[in-house]
Every structure is written in C-alpha cells, then in structure tokens.
Amino acid sequence: MESKAIATGEYAPLPSTGEEKQHPSRSCGVRYWRACVIAVVVALVVVAVALAKARMDLADNAFPWSNSMLQWQRAGFHFQTEKNFMSDPNGPVYYRGYYHLFYQYNRNGVAWDDGMAWGHVVSRDLVHWRHLPMAMVPDHWYDIKGVLSGSITVLHNGTLVMLYTGVYTNATVMMEVQCVAVPADPLLRRWTKHPANPVIVHPPGIKDMDFRDPTTAWFDESDSTYRTIIGSKDDHHGGHAGFAMVYKTKDLLSFQRIPGILHRVEGTGMWECMDFYPVGGGDNSSSEVLYVIKASMDDERHDYYALGRYDAAGNTWTPLDPELDLGMGLRYDWGKFYASTSFYDPVKRRRVMLGYVGETDSRRSDEAKGWASIQSIPRTVALDEKTWTNLLLWPVQEIETLRANATEFNGITIDTGSVFLLPIRQGTQLDIEASFRLNASAVAAISEADVGYNCSSSGGAATRGVLGPFGLLVLADGRGEQTAVYFYVSRGLDGGLRTSFCNDESRSSWARDVTKRVVGSTVPVLDGEVLSMRVLVDHSIVQSFAMGGRVTVTSRVYPTEAIYAAAGVYLFNNATGASVAAERLVVHEMDSVDNKQIFLVDDW
C-alpha cells in the first residue's frame, strides 16, 4: 500500500484539457504555395478566433470543459432528469405499491423560470425510479405562470389530495395562490384541478408573492379538521421575520385561517417549503413526542429545522431550546441542499425526506451539459434519542442494495501529516463507512486550547491543528484535485473536546468557474463514541454523514482530472499532535441505477 505526502502547496497552472492536441504541420513546397497561403490565412483566422474566445473565457474565468468531463458529472445512483432544470421535490407519497416523487421542473431550460411544472417518477424502493409524464403543468388562469411547490395528503378514507401554489399575473399583479388537485388515475399520472381553485388567497398585510408551498395536511381530532401550514415573511416596520400560518379545512376545499401564527422568528426572511411533523415517542421510546418545524430560508438558501412542542389548541409551536430556534442552529444539511420535504412511509413505518442539490458551476456549463440539479438520496429522519438536541438523517436502507464489491481495511494508523492511498478499483461511485479514533494518550497530553474552529473560516483541510483535520480525500488523483471530508477536534477552554465535521471543496477542481467552499458544522460526540462518517460519492455529488446522521454535508464538485479511472480515495491525517486509527473502514462500490425515461406498468 502506498503512502505519500499530502499536497498542501499552491495549485499549479491550469492543465491543458487534452483536447488541444498539436497537429503535425505539412511543409509547403512551390507546387502547393497557393494552397499554403490559403491554409496559413485560414490558420491565422482560426488562431485569432481562438485567442479572442480564450480572452473572453479568461475574462470570466471559464474553464475549457471537454464533453467527457461534463459527461462524467452525471450521477450514477442519484435521481436526476435527462435534461433541463429540476429543483424542489414535491408531494412525495406512498400509494398503491409505489413511492411517487414529483419535482419542480422547467421543461424549457437549465435554470429556474416562469412556467414551472411538476415532473413525476415512481419507484418500488426509493432507489430505482421510472419516469412518468408531467403530472402538473401551468394551464389554468390561476397557475398560468407556474405550478409551484406543494404537497400530497393521504386522507382518512385513503384518497389523495394535492395542495400546490399557483402563480398568475394580470395587468397589475403577480400573485401566489393555493390550489387543489385530485388524481384521475391510480398511478397518479393525471390530476384534475378543482373548479373551486384557487382555494386560498393570502390574508391582508402579506405581499402577493410571499405566500407559497402548502405542507402536507394532518388531521386534528379535536375539531376533526385537516390542517396545513403556509410560510411567509413580514417586512413591516423595518423587520424581516419569517413566519408560519395554519389553515384548517374539513373538505380540502373550503379553508379557514386559524387566528394568530404558529411560529415566527425575526430576521430570518421568507420561509419557503415548510414542513411540520412529529418525531420520537415511538415503540421503543417512553419519551414524549416532539414536533419538527422546518423552513427553507430564501435569504440564505439553507434548510433549517428546530425541535419543539406543538399546542394544537393554542395553535403554537415552542422551541425546546430558544437558542436553537428555527433559523438559528440546526440545519438538515450544511452544504448544498434545499427545499426539502418529507413523508410518512406506512410500509416501513418511518419518515423519509429528500431535498434537491443544485449546481455550483456556471450557467454556461449547465447549458453545455443540458441538465441541472440532482435529488439527494432519500434519508430517514428520526429524533436522536441519545442527545435529544438533534435529528438523525440517514440514507434509506434500500440504497445498500446497490452495494457491489466491498473492500475492508483493518488496522490502519495514519501518522501525523500523512496520507494513505486506498487500493480500490474505482473511486467515482462509492459508499464509504469509516470510523476513527485519535490516539488517546496524545489527546490526554494536550492541554493547549484550540477553541473556535469553524469549517468555513478556519482554512479547510490544509490548515493543521493539534487534533485535526483527519478523514478522507475523495475524488482525489494524488496530484492536487481532492475533496476532503474530515473531522477536526479542538479542546475548549473548559477542557472539553469539541468536534467539527466538514467538506472542503476548495481543492475539488482546477476550474475557477465553480463555487468552492468549506462547509460543515460542529457535531455532538458523546463519551466513548468513536468518530464515524459515511460518505456517498457519486460523480459530481458527495454526501457526507457524521455520527450516524447528526450532521450531514452535501457538496457538488467538478473535478477536471480526478475523474474516471483517475478518481481515488485517500485517508489523511493533517493533525500535528496525534495519530489516528481507522477502526473500521469499508469501501463499497455502488452500482448505477438506470432511470428509464418511459414507464410501462407491465414491464416492471
């Protein structure tokens, strides 16, 4: 097994793409002088055009992406569309033997635009998806500018109702309104928009375009009504609060706003794609049920959540810890992950959520690829009954059916300042399980304080501290391109240890026209626990999970050289004060899923 020094130096000059091969020139004899003059003139013109283009590209830092580089970026086992722009997952539901996933889709381009529709796929296992025709398109006056996000509710009688936001415009206004549709066939291919639409218009005092994304409704036994939440924002009197309103209905057609608000947090801005559901209190738990409130914060483009108590009679939700109120501390994911939604899976009696993972490359690259965005792997959501301060978000078990060859490594100790190449067959579609233990006596001997480590501002994986960073380099070619997924342990002034978990994208690509950040968060680690991570690598998407899903971090990365056979995985330890033992390390190769475009009931 090979061991080599970690690359911490500056990036070398941009490499050539390999497409700019020199062609041998043919010498010009007298007989060919005419042809040669023409050839020289043509060559000069070509060079001039190429130089002009190169100057333009340099001006906006555009990398000369080749087709094979762009082709490599498509995921192998995540769901994505063949072409065009996809965003929010909408109305996931289990119905008559199939998981249905709808999603925001622009049929005409690689970016968000007017005219968003609901795409539709179905699955038996949340892993292999089959495409169905567009489920909902803008074709009524009240949704003519777009069928925006919404939800599907399974009513007590087993029937389904879709709630969604329609956008319309006339000479004076652009307006978001809430609408209802019901399925017209058992496979949910066609939906009938109700003649009563729009069924909810915004209350006074709210801006026309700050009223969207109705949640899945739940049944309240106290007055036998269904209830749904709609997010908004309040910019009055110089404020900038996000807040949630609750509507109740008996028939899913006539809605009444419950006075007051469910919750409001000053300074958080528009709450999009809200979600609200119970956690805890399950079969194995004697503890009370808590309620998760989640909002996609439009200002920041992050999905925040908080744990609290719900008082249905008083129509209020109160955070367990006011310092971890919505928008303050807890996120579903610390990387690129937005507009998530969840549903209750009655088959496996679990809550499952997913969010969309947008592009962090340039619009020009998206146009060249012809597609934009990937859906996250569906994740189970559960209360962390050990901490009671956070959720556990974990890839659904079904994706383990894609695991092919597994390579297990035992007894590797990574010395300070070293890297270790893992001998695996391919590095582009992987599910990696790893747990690490810092040398205990080294940790005990260290008394110096190293407080205040922050993934985003402390310099990433190349910055060395006493007890970190250490972890994995994925999509790494040993020549500088690498995405680091790492822990960093610091000792606080109180003597206690504090652990951060981060994805460092800053060396993920030679290209300068992609966004590269270091993202992550501190993660709770209880006494005696080893530091564990799981990393799903799937071409341009890397999803990292720490400590069983207490913290998750998703990155989009666009390597230029660490692709195809050149993509590898390394262990690394950039700490100065302690070696790290990889106690458990299993690298599973992952099969591809073939998301067929056409669905035929009989052939599946």
Ligand SMILES: OC[C@H]1O[C@@](CO)(OC[C@@]2(O[C@H]3O[C@H](CO)[C@@H](O)[C@H](O)[C@H]3O)O[C@H](CO)[C@@H](O)[C@@H]2O)[C@@H](O)[C@@H]1O
């Ligand atoms: O597709 C509409 C639904 O998407 C949501 C949440 O993602 O709102 C998005 C929003 O548009 C912004 O997001 C786009 C990418 O998702 C972005 O490309 C666009 O430039 C942004 O405006 O859609 C509304 C437009 O009315 C805007 O206010 C949002 O930020 C969700 O809330 C929508 O239902």
